[in-house]
Amino acid sequence: MIEVKNLTRVYGNHTAVDNISFTVEDGKIYGFLGPNGAGKSTTMNMITGCLSITSGQILINGFDIFEEPEKAKKCIGYLPEIPPLYTDMTPYEYLLFAAGAKGVKRSQRKKAVLKAIEATGLIEMKDRLIKNLSKGYRQRVGIAQAIVSEPEIIILDEPTVGLDPIQIIEIRDLIKSLAKDHTVILSSHILSEIRAVCDDVIIINKGKIIACDSIESLESTLKGRLEIKLEAKASFEQIKELLGEFEVSFIEEENGYVKVSVLTEGDEKEVMEKIFNKFASVQKPIISMCRIKADLENIFVEMTEKEDNNDSNL
Amino acid sequence: MTAIYKRELKSYFCSVTGYMFCAFMLLFAGIYTMAVNINSAYANFEYVLSNMSFIFIIIIPVLTMRVISEERKQRTDTLLYSLPVSMTKVVVSKYLAMLTVLAVPVLVMGLYPLVLSLFGKVNFLSAYSALVGFFLLGAGLISMGLFASSLTENQALSAGIAFLIVLINYFITSFAYYLSSTAAASLIALAIMVLALVVIVYVLTKEFSLSASVAIIGEGILFFVYYAFPEKLEGLFPAIIEKLSLFERFNIFTQGIFDISSVIYLVAVSAVFVFLTVQSMEKRRWS
Numbered sequence: 001m002i003e004v005k006n007l008t009r010v011y012g013n014h015t016a017v018d019n020i021s022f023t024v025e026d027g028k029i030y031g032f033l034g035p036n037g038a039g040k041s042t043t044m045n046m047i048t049g050c051l052s053i054t055s056g057q058i059l060i061n062g063f064d065i066f067e068e069p070e071k072a073k074k075c076i077g078y079l080p081e082i083p084p085l086y087t088d089m090t091p092y093e094y095l096l097f098a099a100g101a102k103g104v105k106r107s108q109r110k111k112a113v114l115k116a117i118e119a120t121g122l123i124e125m126k127d128r129l130i131k132n133l134s135k136g137y138r139q140r141v142g143i144a145q146a147i148v149s150e151p152e153i154i155i156l157d158e159p160t161v162g163l164d165p166i167q168i169i170e171i172r173d174l175i176k177s178l179a180k181d182h183t184v185i186l187s188s189h190i191l192s193e194i195r196a197v198c199d200d201v202i203i204i205n206k207g208k209i210i211a212c213d214s215i216e217s218l219e220s221t222l223k224g225r226l227e228i229k230l231e232a233k234a235s236f237e238q239i240k241e242l243l244g245e246f247e248v249s250f251i252e253e254e255n256g257y258v259k260v261s262v263l264t265e266g267d268e269k270e271v272m273e274k275i276f277n278k279f280a281s282v283q284k285p286i287i288s289m290c291r292i293k294a295d296l297e298n299i300f301v302e303m304t305e306k307e308d309n310n311d312s313n314l
Numbered sequence: 315m316t317a318i319y320k321r322e323l324k325s326y327f328c329s330v331t332g333y334m335f336c337a338f339m340l341l342f343a344g345i346y347t348m349a350v351n352i353n354s355a356y357a358n359f360e361y362v363l364s365n366m367s368f369i370f371i372i373i374i375p376v377l378t379m380r381v382i383s384e385e386r387k388q389r390t391d392t393l394l395y396s397l398p399v400s401m402t403k404v405v406v407s408k409y410l411a412m413l414t415v416l417a418v419p420v421l422v423m424g425l426y427p428l429v430l431s432l433f434g435k436v437n438f439l440s441a442y443s444a445l446v447g448f449f450l451l452g453a454g455l456i457s458m459g460l461f462a463s464s465l466t467e468n469q470a471l472s473a474g475i476a477f478l479i480v481l482i483n484y485f486i487t488s489f490a491y492y493l494s495s496t497a498a499a500s501l502i503a504l505a506i507m508v509l510a511l512v513v514i515v516y517v518l519t520k521e522f523s524l525s526a527s528v529a530i531i532g533e534g535i536l537f538f539v540y541y542a543f544p545e546k547l548e549g550l551f552p553a554i555i556e557k558l559s560l561f562e563r564f565n566i567f568t569q570g571i572f573d574i575s576s577v578i579y580l581v582a583v584s585a586v587f588v589f590l591t592v593q594s595m596e597k598r599r600w601s
Binding site: 049052070074087099 | 316317318320321325328329388389390391392393395396397398399400599600
């Protein structure tokens, strides 16, 4: 379990991570989502003890990462953004070194290395020099390094960046299989990836957490609600009067045609029928009407934009 | 810790660096043994060591330049930071690996007095105490090179800094010889050194009050000594410089003296620079 409390990190006069708090429960896959430069890598570097913190506290299984770094770091396997590989070694040698440095007992070292090699599909490559491996295989060696000591928590910083589509699918499957007996945190700026792999998502923007919830509950808050985009030949006041029971907001007006968005709940078709009948009864023609789909993508865009608007208002 | 030590040692002997280091040292040991012991028929192996100590200027930077710079450049240092091992252990492992590389040619050179003894009488005690001094000199210089390597991610720059440090160590005694030994000259030189220290303190801590108090106390003591006991300052600066040079300490061993204070000095210098390297690595977490 990871507990992050009021974590802040300041570079010079730029605040990269601003007073964030969250808890990572055991046995789940967490997605760390945010646009470039949101503070994802900074946060991960701090959780793994690679970067000092300006203020706050990080507890890994109850051990403070800066008070008892050796105990805390033993619980973590970390793959940084750029895999830290010694390119003049073979994956087998490298993993043997990593296992030794992480305190895997000598008698179990070879077994642990072979297990990690098998899990990451590196068997054929294990005796080639890392410098001769392709980017995808290097990434796998990096992941193997993170899991070789069988830590409880695995932290992967953008594990699929720069891989081809087939490799991405393989790595995702690998991450899913890891989650059976590890807690996994992975960062990404690609939504579909988080959606495909993670249980919970932490959305971060400009160093602040703007959402921390399971993907289902984030989406279900949006699923219950129904947003309909409507264009009709009527004034905004008339539309508002017609659709009194719904929440109507103005989008734009062009040559007497008004576009509005209608926010409500219930069945899509029933609501649309109701709206149509209302407009028909007063003979105001509807030009178009469609539902706006709500998904993680929308949540993300909405939330990051909302934050940006708040900032610009200040 | 052993894992890091082994990896480091392997990287020296999987590449050309380790072999070059040993070969270069043994080449010069061979040349000077031939010239001093065989051609000129001296039975003192310590003269060989004294003559060849200059090669440290060339080979120490070669050995130390990549030890930390490379990690930083390849971003493998993140692995070191995330290991459940303290930074002190990481740096000490790396240092020990380099000492092992140094020990290989030194041990081979340990056979030379034995070989020479087949042809005449060799004073083993002075020969081997000089060899110990030679190893300690190398250990001290390597610790300085290690520190230089932790300062930059550019290997060439790191080699350059190490080269300069060893070079200054080598020539500073002959340089001190030309310095004026009057009390006033010592006062000025020492005052400048205190100011340099103050600047370093300020750059590192950014605390004005601390550096100001260092300046006031340091300069105060200097001027007090200058006005109260000017004779104490006479020749002090050249003497200090001479005492600081690692090569000067080693030269005591080559005169057939096993000087405990020099042993302590060389070990202490190594410890200080290893400590500084650890601090320099720790500081990176903060930037």
